[in-house]
Amino acid sequence: MITLDAVTKTYSSEVAIGPVSVEIARGGITALVGPNGAGKSTVLTMIGRLLGADEGSIEVGGHDIATTRSRTLATVLSILRQENHFVTRLTVRQLVGFGRFPHSRGRLTAEDERHIDAAIDFLDLADLQDRYLDQLSGGQRQRAYVAMVLAQDTEYVLLDEPLNNLDMQHAVQMMRQLRRAADELGRTVVVVLHDVNFAAHYADRILAMQDGQVVEHGAPREIMTDEVLTRVFHTEVQVIEGPHGPLAVYY
Amino acid sequence: MSPQSSPASPATVPATRPVEGAPRSRARETRPDGRRGRRRRLGLLVGLAVLAVAASVGVLTWNNPMTVGSEGFWLIAQMRVETLVSVAVVAVAQGAATVAFQTATHNRILTPSIMGFESLYTAVQTGAVFLFGIAGATMVVGLPQFLLQAVLMVAFASALYGWLLSGRFSNMHLMLLVGVVIGGGLGSLSTFMQRLLTPSEFDVLTARMFGSIANAESAYLPYALPAVLVVAAVLWLRGRRLDVVALGADAATSLGLNHRREVMLILLMVSVLMAMSTSLVGPMTFLGFLAATLTYQLFDTPSHRLLLPAAGLVAYTILTVAYFLLRHVFYAQGAVTIIVELIGGGVFLIVLMRKGRL
Structure with missing residues (x-):
């Protein structure tokens, strides 16, 4: 389990992330979604101890990431940045x-x-x-x-926008492979995704962020509604029933 | 593949299962440094070593006026051994320092020489002559002065790195830029002071400033030699960590390495190596760059366990061949750097053109 307790990161007096308090359950895929600048990547890199939090504490699998040796953490969690x-x-x-x-x-x-x-x-x-x-x-x-x-x-695998620069075929392949990693290898995968439809189909839980705050956290069915998505993404979103579950249409 | 399906057993984390039918021999044969690459690199090492030994023997025996085997012959050869030891110390220091520096800073263009190390040395030497006249030139010679200068250079480097790589800057490119600017500034300061010197003072200074193997300060060798050996050995022992550092800060941290501490440590060791080399023979601006770049091109491996000693060997070969040519073929002992830059630069360009990448 990943536990964030009142985690904040301040970039300037106007731009700040948090305080974020959230628990990400063990197992399965958790997708972080939200508009640009919502703080998805910041939260992910803070969990992966690539970026220090200004306040609050983060625990991954019972290890406080601020006090545990980096070497020990490397056997518990791994993180991949986009670039x-x-x-x-x-x-x-x-x-x-x-x-x-x-x-x-x-x-x-x-x-x-x-x-x-x-x-x-x-x-x-x-x-x-x-x-x-x-x-x-x-x-x-x-x-x-x-x-x-x-x-x-590692039990915990954090990926920052792994679908970036991938075409349709490779994006789907990547998500299927992550799905298998979660199902067959029992990994806990936390992934930042831009496309909410990918998140809805492949993730077990969706964590929606907005202006540095976690605003929604739940199963895809709970997040994939007109009201929630429109509010989170500041865009008119319609959710229709697709052949493989709910589908967000925003254009 | 339903998204809601819960993982098989979240309580236990099975390891990535070895796939059946993936024979282990495949792993062996397709190892990154496959057998062919390994043999090629071994051949290269042997070839370089032969060239280095040939040049060394040439330096020792060529133009020896005494008959081979006589007492006088060995006496002269022994005197030349000192030169070769200095060359070896400088070569190992410059080669290893440049490779480690470029790995730590994730660039293959800048070298510690360009980062103000050597201009600091030049500024100290020039400043002494400027302030105290010709007497000043002798003031910066001597064991305490050597140690003081070495300490000064290491302190300068740690201050620069410590300041720029920690706290609110923590920016590698900024550090490189500041280093280059400081280097350029110190160089200009030295040039300005040199303008104001009397011709005789200037003459004395110039004789000291040229990177010169022939008048290496062999009195410093008992200190420089062990220092360089120890630091180079430590770097080599940490070679596998350097491999990880080369992946970048994020990847290295994810793999459990304290990246910033590692980089600071590397840069500190680099500054010791550079201080030793510069105090021994003066500025060698191009040598490190040349040795490192040629090593990357020739050996084509990411492994620092190989790159570090190979760079030292390449630097030694370059220096001894250049020294041999200058002293025994062109009868123009003195500025070895001239040959290094001329021939070395040419070789570098040819290799670069043929391979088409850095």
């Missing part, structure tokens, strides 16, 4: 191998190799594993980074 400084002369397999660093400190054991193989197969990267990162398309590179995060073998 990654990528080292050009790194192969996919080498990158995925870095996911094992918290466990083996860079000296890969046979067990690490098994984890790497499993993560590579999980994201269908077997054919690409010896390619260099700069020879890949944006979507393939994204998959390679997700494979690294999965190889880290």
Whole structure:
């Protein structure tokens, strides 16, 4: 379980996130949605201890992230940002191998190799594993980074807009793979999504943010209503019944 | 795949299951540094080592006026050994420092030399002559002065990094920019002071300022040698951490590394290495950049366990070959940097053109 207690982050006197108090249950996929600047990514990076909170406390799986050693946390949670400084002369397999660093400190054991193989197969990267990162398309590179995060073998996986720059096919593939990671591997996935329809279909819980506050938190059915979405996104939204569940139409 | 389906068993976290039918041999053969790449890199290392040894032997024996094997021959050779040791210390320091610096700062253009380290050295030397005349040139020579200068350079670097990488700045690009500006400013200050010197003072200063292997301050070697060896060894031991640092701050933190502390530590070690090298032979602006870039191009690996020693070897080879050419072929001992920049720059451009990337 991820627990945020009165967490705030102040950028300036006008721009502040929080105080956010919310509990994200263990297991399944939780999607963070909301308009630009609502603070989704800030909250996610604070949970992933990439950004320090100004006030309040955050606990992930019982570990207070401010006081727990970063090395210990790395075996509990992993986080992937949207833009990654990528080292050009790194192969996919080498990158995925870095996911094992918290466990083996860079000296890969046979067990690490098994984890790497499993993560590579999980994201269908077997054919690409010896390619260099700069020879890949944006979507393939994204998959390679997700494979690294999965190889880290943490219970909690945080992803900041993993669908960015992905076309329809790859976005759907990515969400299916995350769904499998949650269902088959028992991971707790927290993901920032822009497209509320993706969130509605693939997530177990939706956490809607607005102006630095969590305004809604619940199952997709509860969030996917005209009233809630219109209020959260400041846009006229109509929810219709699609072939696979509710569908938000906003144009 | 219903979205509402709860995960299989949230209480237990099964590890990523090894997929059946994925033979372990596949992992071995397709390891990042596959057998071919490994053999190529090994060949490169051996080739470089042979070249380095040949140049070293050349420096030791060429133009030795005594007959081979006589007592005098060995005496002269022994005197030249000191030069080679200085070269080795400088090469290891510059090579390792540049690779580590570029990894810590996520750039492959700027080097510690450009970041004000060497202009600080120049400014100190020039300032001494400017203030105290020719007597000043001798004032900055000597063991206490060497240590003082080294401490000064390390303190300068830690202050710059500490100030710019922590607190409300914490911005790598800002630090690089400030470093370059300070470097440029100190350089201009030195030039300005040099303008005001008398010709004889200027002459004395110029003789000291050129990066010169031939008049390396061998009296400092007993201190510089162990310092460089220890720091380079520590860097190598932390090589795997450097590999992770190279992934960027966010990824490194996610993998459990205290990225900022790691970067500060690396930069501190870099400043020690640079202080030793500069105190020993003076500014070597281009050497580190050249050695590091050639190493990236030739070895093509992200592993710092290999990159760090390889950069040292490349720097040593460049320096000994340049020194041999200057001293024994062109009879123009002195500014080795000239050859390094001329030939080294050429080689660098050719390699860059052929590969088409940095």
